[in-house]
Amino acid sequence: MFTRRDFLAASAAAVLLPRAARAESKELFKISLAQWSHNRAFFGRGGAEKKDPLKFAEISAKDYGITAIEYVNQFYAAKKKDDAYLKDLKKVADDNKVVSVLIMCDGEGNLGNPDEKGRAQAVENHKRWVEWAKFLGCHSIRVNAASDWKKGFEETQKLAADGLRKLAEFSSTHGISTIVENHGGLSSHGAWLAGVMKLVDHKHCGTLPDFGNFGIGKIEGVKETTYDRYKGVDELMPFAKGVSAKSHEFDEKGNEKRTDYRKMLDIVVKTHKYSGYIGIEFEGGGDEAAGINATKKLLETVRAELAKG
Numbered sequence: 001m002f003t004r005r006d007f008l009a010a011s012a013a014a015v016l017l018p019r020a021a022r023a024e025s026k027e028l029f030k031i032s033l034a035q036w037s038h039n040r041a042f043f044g045r046g047g048a049e050k051k052d053p054l055k056f057a058e059i060s061a062k063d064y065g066i067t068a069i070e071y072v073n074q075f076y077a078a079k080k081k082d083d084a085y086l087k088d089l090k091k092v093a094d095d096n097k098v099v100s101v102l103i104m105c106d107g108e109g110n111l112g113n114p115d116e117k118g119r120a121q122a123v124e125n126h127k128r129w130v131e132w133a134k135f136l137g138c139h140s141i142r143v144n145a146a147s148d149w150k151k152g153f154e155e156t157q158k159l160a161a162d163g164l165r166k167l168a169e170f171s172s173t174h175g176i177s178t179i180v181e182n183h184g185g186l187s188s189h190g191a192w193l194a195g196v197m198k199l200v201d202h203k204h205c206g207t208l209p210d211f212g213n214f215g216i217g218k219i220e221g222v223k224e225t226t227y228d229r230y231k232g233v234d235e236l237m238p239f240a241k242g243v244s245a246k247s248h249e250f251d252e253k254g255n256e257k258r259t260d261y262r263k264m265l266d267i268v269v270k271t272h273k274y275s276g277y278i279g280i281e282f283e284g285g286g287d288e289a290a291g292i293n294a295t296k297k298l299l300e301t302v303r304a305e306l307a308k309g
Contacts, residue, residue, distance in 0.1 A: 028269050028303050032068035032101045033060045034244065034281040035075060037292050042075045048288060054085070057093035057100075064292055068099040070242075070279045071136070073129055074106055080128055090136050100136040101277050102179070102208075102242060105129050105143050111163030112147025112156055119163045123170070126178075130171045140177040140241055142208050143167065145187045145196055149219045156186055161199035172204035179241045181208040182232060188214045189224065190232030197239040209236040209268075210281070211259045212246030230263060237272040247295040248284035254298055265302050 040048035053075035060066045079085040109122030147156040168178040186192045214227040268274045282291035
């Protein structure tokens with residue numbers, strides 16, 4: 001585990017790096033790169049050239065000119081307890097002058113588990129990633145508010161809020177926020193997740209609105225199977241500590257086919273005055289690098305348009 005000296009050094013980095021980033025840019029928002037954009041490459045699947053997760057910060061800076069990153073814990077599961085590896089990961093980011101923004105956490109149990117012991121174990125499973133986030137200089141870990149959706153709308157809100165509050169209480173002791181993405185089931189119902197945030201009512205718990213994850217599925221007692229993405233993002237933005245720009249495919253003019261980025265960014269930037277990081281999360285088929293570059297170009301284009309009023 002980390003020494004007190006390690007944590008003090010991480011604390012200093014966490015304070016200094018974001019300030020430096022803010023000083024360097026007066027843009028309406030900053031752009032980061034979510035590691036999932038290269039999921040096939042980091043997993044070594046789908047014919048993509050295998051990439052080393054240790055080098056993520058270097059890849060982001062050198063290949064895309066993006067100096068802020070969002071890690072995905074799935075690529076580091078085997079290294080979860082490896083302090084030496086974590087120090088190497090931080091060194092790669094520091095050497096490339098890259099800001100570590102957050103860690104997306106999956107596969108650690110349901111924070112809305114109806115079983116109290118299972119819910120407590122899910123909270124416990126996430127704690128190590130809070131330590132990672134602290135050491136790397138991130139501001140948050142991104143988690144899921146999954147539950148047994150058969151329990152119904154209000155009951156699952158209470159269950160998810162309980163798990164999230166307990167995790168947020170721990171993460172806050174490290175200066176780290178616990179943030180939730182709309183990520184399937186009722187978590188993709190904007191009003192449901194906004195209601196969970198109100199129940200949690202903790203300054204270190206918030207949301208990570210994703211432009212594209214609004215498929216709910218069939219849940220008894222819930223009329224929607226999909227949720228309006230613009231309405232959903234609007235409902236989640238009051239609690240947002242980050243934003244995920246999901247993309248899949250683009251037309252000949254460079255616009256994302258599933259999401260109107262101009263409409264969406266108007267909600268995020270103009271309506272809600274958000275000026276933090278918006279993370280590129282390309283999830284389409286084809287060449288991942290091309291998808292990342294297309295998303296970056298679109299974000300930059302719309303940002304410039306918004307800046308003109």
